[in-house]
Amino acid sequence: MNAPTAAPPPAKALRPLDDVLAELLGHARPLNGAAWPDEQVSTFEADGRVLTESVISPLQVPPHDNSAMDGYALRAADATAAGTVLPVSQRIAAGEVPVPLQPGTAARIFTGAPVPPGADTVVMQEDCEALADPQGAPQVRFAKAVRAGMAIRRSGEDVQLGSVVLAGGQRLSPASLGLAASVGRAHLQVARRPRVALFSTGDELVMPGEVPPEQLPAGAIYNSNRFFLRALLLRMGCEVTDFGIVPDNLERTRQTLAEAAQGHDLILTSGGVSVGEEDHVKPAVQSLGELHLWQLAIKPGKPFAYGRVAQSHFVGLPGNPVSSYVTFLMLVRPFLLRLQGVQDVRPKTVALPAHFTWGKADKRREFLRVWRNPQGGLDLFPHQGSGVLTSAVWGDGLVDNPAGTTIAPGDLVAFVSFTELLS
Incomplete structure (x- = not known):
């Protein structure tokens, strides 16, 4: 008689992204203080x-009132009528110290030059005509009546x-x-730059250049995550140590984690945080420290792990490229900003009209890859799968679509640009 089959463990409830982000930020202590001294750098x-x-x-x-343009400085009371002609008593260039303006005269002045004491306005040279009196002394005619305060940039x-x-x-x-x-x-x-150790897991991963495409073994894929994650970390101001690809082996994973924990503030991995038999990151982290494995209520991106290995934070991202990319932007980016002392870490969204139909309401919050078209609306990439990295290159941002929501053309949706997320 066969033994009864054990019932599978109950599925974990999916957690809202905002709840996970709040918990994650609660672990992010800024890298300043006695243990992590600030740095003084050249501006x-x-x-x-x-x-x-x-x-x-x-x-x-500016340190003093100065001219906003090339022209003539004067007292407005001396040129109340169009066609007024005044003698030019001085010439003032930027960096020079003027003398007080003689009443009933004007000063030739250039952009950025200090306004002479006694002058209360500047007339741009396009509204002036340079003249000379019978003896050749410079004069200026004003084409329009002058009012006080024109074209002066005030001190402070x-x-x-x-x-x-x-x-x-x-x-x-x-x-x-x-x-x-x-x-x-x-x-x-x-703040000191965060020091991040990066590695990927998976026997199927191959680095570009190691094997030409026509000789790629069955089941093998090129490691794209390693490239964009390193680039994202550098854009976030991190110092990155790349530990390469770790095979699907528990002991090798433990060894790499232990080494990566030395001298790094964060260990970032992609792949190996699901529940498969070859996903060794979870038990390896648990054997060295602590681990929280969260199932996120977002699409793309579901498995996400946070923990500690020695004194280092640990974050495990999903292996699918777009899932890894989106979860980095939504969770790791704000975490790294908070480590550097930034308080306002949430991306800013703008309301824009959808120029597409999204009729498949999902129970998870969705991040749709879109392109802002010349008409000011958003076009949708036709393939929204978690492995379609083309969508993140074609698109210039994400629509943050709430769970259970369909989208019709003309609906206003929450758009966050990649420019915002990558800066």
């Missing part, structure tokens, strides 16, 4: 880094003395670097 080299202190302006920007209209120009905890952009330089900052205090 030239600080693009993409995260400030750990606010930048306070020690000056006004960009930055006020003592104001916070860049707040600690924000990620620096090229414009941020220019703003820091405008208040005299040659160096900035930033």
